Every structure is written in C-alpha cells, then in structure tokens.
Amino acid sequence: EAGVAQSPRYKIIEKRQSVAFWCNPISGHATLYWYQQILGQGPKLLIQFQNNGVVDDSQLPKDRFSAERLKGVDSTLKIQPAKLEDSAVYLCASSFRPEGIGNTIYFGEGSWLTVV
Amino acid sequence: GENVEQHPSTLSVQEGDSAVIKCTYSDSASNYFPWYKQELGKRPQLIIDIRSNVGEKKDQRIAVTLNKTAKHFSLHITETQPEDSAVYFCAAKYIFGTGTRLKVLA
Numbered sequence: 001e002a003g004v005a006q007s008p009r010y011k012i013i014e015k016r017q018s019v020a021f022w023c024n025p026i027s028g029h030a031t032l033y034w035y036q037q038i039l040g041q042g043p044k045l046l047i048q049f050q051n052n053g054v055v056d057d058s059q060l061p062k063d064r065f066s067a068e069r070l071k072g073v074d075s076t077l078k079i080q081p082a083k084l085e086d087s088a089v090y091l092c093a094s095s096f097r098p099e100g101i102g103n104t105i106y107f108g109e110g111s112w113l114t115v116v
Numbered sequence: 117g118e119n120v121e122q123h124p125s126t127l128s129v130q131e132g133d134s135a136v137i138k139c140t141y142s143d144s145a146s147n148y149f150p151w152y153k154q155e156l157g158k159r160p161q162l163i164i165d166i167r168s169n170v171g172e173k174k175d176q177r178i179a180v181t182l183n184k185t186a187k188h189f190s191l192h193i194t195e196t197q198p199e200d201s202a203v204y205f206c207a208a209k210y211i212f213g214t215g216t217r218l219k220v221l222a
Contacts, residue, residue: 041207042212042213105210
C-alpha cells in the first residue's frame with residue numbers, strides 16, 4: 001500500500017518569499033492533516049480536512065498560511081510571505097476517518113523548509 | 117480544544133531497565149490515544165495505541181495504560197534496548213504532546 005506522498009522534500013527560500021507544499025494521502029483516506037514540526041518540538045496541527053471541508057484550522061496563521069483540498073484528495077499548503085520562524089518540517093498525514101476505528105494517523109516523510 | 121501535556125521531556129535509562137512516559141489530556145471527549153516514535157530525521161511512526169474502552173494494552177515490550185477518570189495515559193517500555201533511543205510522542209486523537217527524548221545507555 002502506498003503511503004502519504006509529499007513534495008518537495010526540501011526547500012530553501014528567503015524571507016518574504018512564498019512556498020507551496022503538496023500532499024497526496026493514502027488512497028481512501030478521507031481525513032487529511034497538515035502539521036508543523038519545529039526542531040525539538042512536537043507536531044503542531046495546522047489544519048484538518050474531512051474530504052474537502054475544513055474541520056479544524058484554529059492553529060493556522062491565516063494571515064500568511066493557506067491550505068486547500070479542492071477535490072477531497074490531494075492538498076496544498078502555502079506560505080506567503082514566509083518568515084524566519086516558519087523554518088520547520090511540514091508533515092502531511094492522513095487517516096481513514098477522524099473518529100473511532102480507522103482513525104490511525106499515517107505520516108508522510110515531510111517537507112523540510114528553511115527560511116533564510 | 118484539546119491540550120496534551122507530556123513528561124518528562126528527557127529520560128535516560130540503562131539498557132535493560134524500564135522507561136515510563138506520562139501524558140495528560142484536557143478534552144474528556146477524546147477517545148483515541150496513540151503513541152509515536154520518531155527517530156532523527158524521520159517521520160513519526162505509530163508504535164501502539166489505545167482506545168477509551170480499554171484500560172491497558174500490551175505489545176511485546178511496550179504497554180500503554182489509560183485512566184479516563186484522571187485523563188492521563190502512560191507508555192511503558194520494559195527491557196529497554198539501545199535501538200529504543202528516540203523521541204516519543206503521545207497524542208489525544210490528533211493533538212500531540214511535546215515529546216520525550218529517550219536515551220538508552222549501553
């Protein structure tokens with residue numbers, strides 16, 4: 001079974017530039033998550049989608065971050081403009097459903113962002 | 117929303133000893149508690165999980181206990197080995213704790 005796919009794996013940009021990350025979840029998984037993991041910290045949830053609807057985006061800095069999942073499968077996370085403190089690994093994850101049996105979260109390998 | 121606290125932040129044990137990591141959560145409606153292991157530069161990997169209708173679950177050297185009344189759950193690793201060295205995260209549903217860096221000393 002194919003896992004969660006993410007691209008690009010690594011990105012270096014200057015502050016105030018923009019960047020976009022792409023994620024393809026495990027086939028059949030309705031729930032998709034974007035996490036930000038700063039070095040030495042736990043994954044922080046940015047946004048959770050159920051199909052193409054947003055379930056939780058309370059921790060998403062909406063002045064600079066945006067995310068979409070238009071057809072309920074692939075998702076993109078955009079940062080514009082980037083700040084130095086956005087340097088982190090952006091982890092995409094998916095689960096079959098958000099609650100109950102089948103809600104095990106599977107992570108992609110992450111997109112490593114360095115803002116200089 | 118859910119808030120998860122995890123202790124300790126670092127833990128060093130001698131090889132063969134046991135390690136215990138504890139977490140508390142705030143949302144009494146949470147019903148799923150996974151534990152993840154993350155090695156340096158790798159993605160978090162699920163090692164064990166427990167659901168709210170169960171008080172304890174064991175898988176070889178790893179066990180997890182859950183106290184829903186007190187809203188805390190714990191990870192127990194017995195007979196630790198050097199390859200257990202990693203960062204461990206607890207989670208309540210999809211909200212993660214801050215992590216515990218476990219070092220197993222040979």
